[in-house]
Amino acid sequence: MFMIHGRISGHLAKRASEFAGAVLLALVALGSSSCNKKSGSPEWDSPGVRQPAAKEAAHAPAAAPKHPRARIKDPAQSSAPPAAGPTTNGLRFIAYNVENWLTMDRLVNRKPVSSSPKPAAEKQTVVSILVKNAPDVVGLCEIGEVKDLAEIQQSLKTAGLDLGYSHFTGGSDPVRHLGILSRFPITPSAKPATTEFQMKGQTFAINRGILDTSIKAHGKSYRFLGVHLKSKREIEGLDQEEMRIHEARLLRRHVDAILLADADARLIVYGDFNDTRPSKAFRTVTGNYTDPGYLTAIPFKDSRGEAWTHYWELHDIYTRFDYVMISRALKSEVDFPASHIIDDPAWIDASDHRPLLAILK
Numbered sequence: 001m002f003m004i005h006g007r008i009s010g011h012l013a014k015r016a017s018e019f020a021g022a023v024l025l026a027l028v029a030l031g032s033s034s035c036n037k038k039s040g041s042p043e044w045d046s047p048g049v050r051q052p053a054a055k056e057a058a059h060a061p062a063a064a065p066k067h068p069r070a071r072i073k074d075p076a077q078s079s080a081p082p083a084a085g086p087t088t089n090g091l092r093f094i095a096y097n098v099e100n101w102l103t104m105d106r107l108v109n110r111k112p113v114s115s116s117p118k119p120a121a122e123k124q125t126v127v128s129i130l131v132k133n134a135p136d137v138v139g140l141c142e143i144g145e146v147k148d149l150a151e152i153q154q155s156l157k158t159a160g161l162d163l164g165y166s167h168f169t170g171g172s173d174p175v176r177h178l179g180i181l182s183r184f185p186i187t188p189s190a191k192p193a194t195t196e197f198q199m200k201g202q203t204f205a206i207n208r209g210i211l212d213t214s215i216k217a218h219g220k221s222y223r224f225l226g227v228h229l230k231s232k233r234e235i236e237g238l239d240q241e242e243m244r245i246h247e248a249r250l251l252r253r254h255v256d257a258i259l260l261a262d263a264d265a266r267l268i269v270y271g272d273f274n275d276t277r278p279s280k281a282f283r284t285v286t287g288n289y290t291d292p293g294y295l296t297a298i299p300f301k302d303s304r305g306e307a308w309t310h311y312w313e314l315h316d317i318y319t320r321f322d323y324v325m326i327s328r329a330l331k332s333e334v335d336f337p338a339s340h341i342i343d344d345p346a347w348i349d350a351s352d353h354r355p356l357l358a359i360l361k
Contacts, residue, residue, distance in 0.1 A: 089218050090333070091360040094135040094342070095270040095324050097228070097310075098126050099351035101152065102144020102175060123155065125350035131159045133342055133357055137215060138163065140179040141208070141228040141272045141353075149179040156181070171195065171209030178211040178226045178271070187214045189223060192254040197246040199238065206247045210254055220266070222330075222360075223258065227251055227271040229281060232312075244275060248284040255285075259293045259327065267327035269295055272310075272353065274321050286325060295325035298334060300356050302343035309341060309354050324358045335359040 100106070101123070105114045130138060143149050146168050153166055163181035167188055170177035180186065189212040196205045211226035229251075230244040251269070258265050275281045277297070286295045301307050309322040326334060338359045347354050 089361070090335075091137065091217050091220075091222065092133070092135045093137045093139070093268065093270075093324070093358045093360065094130065094133060094355050095139045095226075095322060095358070096126075096130070096355035097141035097272045097322060097351060097353035098143070098152075099353060100142050100144075100176075101126070101140075101148050102142070104144075104175065122350055123151075125346050127152070127155045127159050129342060129344050129347065129350055129355065130156060131161045132344070133355075134161065135163075135357070136183045136217060137222075137224070138181045139211070139224060139226045139270050140181070141176075141226070143168070143177045143179040144175065145177070149177075149181070152179075153181055167211065167213050169209050169211045171207050172205035173207045176208055176228065178208055178228060180211060180213055180224060180226060182215050184215050184217040187216075188212070189214050192250060193257060194250060194253060197250065199242065199246065204243065204246070206250050210251055212254070223265055223267050225251070225255065225267065225269045227269070227273070229272065229274045231274050241275075241279075241281070244273075244281045245284060248273075248281040252284050252287065255287075255295065256293055263292065264329045265327060266330045267295070267325075268330065268358070269325040270323065270356075270358075272322050276319060276321070282323075292328065295327060296331055297323050297325045298336065298339050298356075298358055300324070300339060300341045300358075302341040302354070304343070307341070309356065311348075311352050313352065322353055322356055324356050326358075330360070333360045335361050 099118075099122070101118045103115055103117050105112065106116050107113070108116055108119065140149070140152070143152075149166055149168050153163060156163055163183050165182045165184065165186040166179065167186050168177060168179045191212065192210050195209065196203055198204075207230055208228040211224070214221060214223050216222070227247075229247045230240055232240060234240050235243070255267065255269065258267065269285065273282060273285070282297075286297060287293050299307075300309075307320050308318040309320045311318050324339075340357055342355045342357055
């Protein structure tokens with residue numbers, strides 16, 4: 001009896017010990033999960049990965065934004081910087097794809113409308129975001145005609161941001177163009193020596209061209225190269241990625257020509273590259289790190305530490321397509337900690353891209 005009783009007692013003690021250990025592990029796991037929820041943020045850099053934030057947003061109050069892109073940022077928790085004033089020595093530069101600021105066939109209130117301009121509410125939000133961030137220079141993608149660029153310029157002036165100088169250019173695409181606005185005088189620079197490439201026995205020209213301008217501010221010179229490379233959308237019988245690589249090569253040749261003529265050129269290469277950092281197109285533009293002509297892509301992040309700049313609604317993909325790159329001569333003047341993705345809560349009401357703010361000292 002004593003031996004049986006001893007075995008039972010020992011068995012119960014062992015089970016009690018195991019139970020206590022399980023409870024302890026559960027408490028540790030619960031605490032760890034709680035910390036992760038408090039400090040973690042979804043990894044939007046991974047294309048095609050659906051994030052849990054969207055599921056949580058389904059239980060948001062009725063006043064929350066209805067569009068899936070607006071769920072990313074809670075306006076009540078926004079840490080967007082306050083409006084800034086003009087610089088007195090360096091330069092504030094914004095690169096921004098304003099999503100079809102032009103007249104085109106589009107859906108308005110879910111109904112197809114032909115020859116329709118960008119909706120007024122979207123225009124107003126673009127202007128509001130720019131005014132709040134007070135850039136000295138703005139590089140724009142997806143501008144329609146010269147009059148559209150002039151409209152943006154006038155709207156900004158009316159709202160209190162006077163960027164009195166402008167330049168407009170394009171490529172083979174008759175619809176979408178590039179524009180730049182500046183607080184300081186703009187000097188158009190040399191055009192690229194080559195703007196065409198061969199594919200499958202056919203000759204193609206770079207779609208949106210290469211915008212090349214020089215701006216002098218506070219006694220410092222800056223040379224801006226703006227681009228909007230081939231989109232991810234397929235073209236029948238052609239490889240859209242290969243087309244983008246060809247366009248990237250044309251841009252890189254122009255960069256090399258500039259640096260060959262002036263190794264200390266203070267270059268800012270920016271725009272919508274329609275591709276990610278590991279892509280061949282991106283690496284073609286930056287060049288090799290050991291080369292004197294290497295371009296550094298400013299590692300922009302938003303207030304949550306996330307790096308995506310574009311939302312492709314059709315495929316529910318968040319990706320970084322937009323970049324600002326600088327030459328070695330300019331790298332020491334970049335305020336890397338202050339430069340960031342502008343994650344204004346209303347970004348989705350303006351464009352499918354978020355703007356980048358680069359601050360130069």
